[in-house]
Amino acid sequence: MSTTKIISLIDGSIYSKSVCEYTAWAAGKLDSSVELMHVLGRREASASGDLSGAIALGARTALLDKLADLDAERGKLLQEKGRAIIEDARKILTDAGIAKVEARMWTGDLVELLTGREANANLVVVGKRGEAADFASLHLGSNLERIVRASHKPVLVASRAYKPINKVLIAWDSASSSEKAVDYVARSPLLAECQVHLVFVGQETAEIKAGLAKASSTLAAAGHEATKTVLPGQAEKVLGEFVASENFEMVVMGAYGHSRIRSLIIGSTTTAMIRTCKVPVLLIR
16 A cells, blocks of 8 residues: 655646646556645735725725625635646546545645645656746746755656656766766666666766766666766756757756755756756656
8 A cells, every 4th residue: 555645736737737647657656645736825815905096085995895805706716726626637647547646725835835745755746837838938937946945855847748758868967966866766666667868968087987887887786777878068958959859758867966056046957957858857856
């Protein structure tokens, strides 16, 4: 019986369907239950504020009453929309054969709520972008960086459309988080049957060559015959092009690089990969 869970964050955006489909795929691989979370922000759930302006007291009171009624109606509609989002998500999962699905709508700060719920989770799944996805093709979802910084679990950033995972690229850079990414792939059943490709971007020094060999040995001990590739150039550009040209279906990488300052915005390579890749990215702390 499963003792762990996957937390799936859904918001009703165009990414929600693929979030559910990747969640179902991962739940099957990890033998996990699923917790669906739909969160209404405090601003969404609260009143819209004083819009009456400097008008006469009697008219102001009447207007405030109307605004209060509108806020109440808006709140009801948001609740109904949330329930519909949850039920649609639940159906995708149950249709995929996931028997244990818990779903709940919350009000508050998404990251605070996630932090309180993830203790016994083994994975968090989130869409690359949120409700404004159609209008923000070059921007990440407003909560994504906060989620990755705050979560202590692997975070799977779902692409817009689901595709079965058979070929995986591990972006290796000798940082401790990339070593953890290698260890995760070696130990977790999530990617047990996948082709694995280790890629380093930069100059191949003796230290880098030894590090890649060690990472390859770790994967080989777990049954992965990993291919190793060293590419020249800037990682932010080269990795994305390589993923597309070689038809990889997932990228696994550490969430942070060496720089503490860069880690405050995840890490420039990590951010660029999430932004430009059309495949899911699995981030390991």
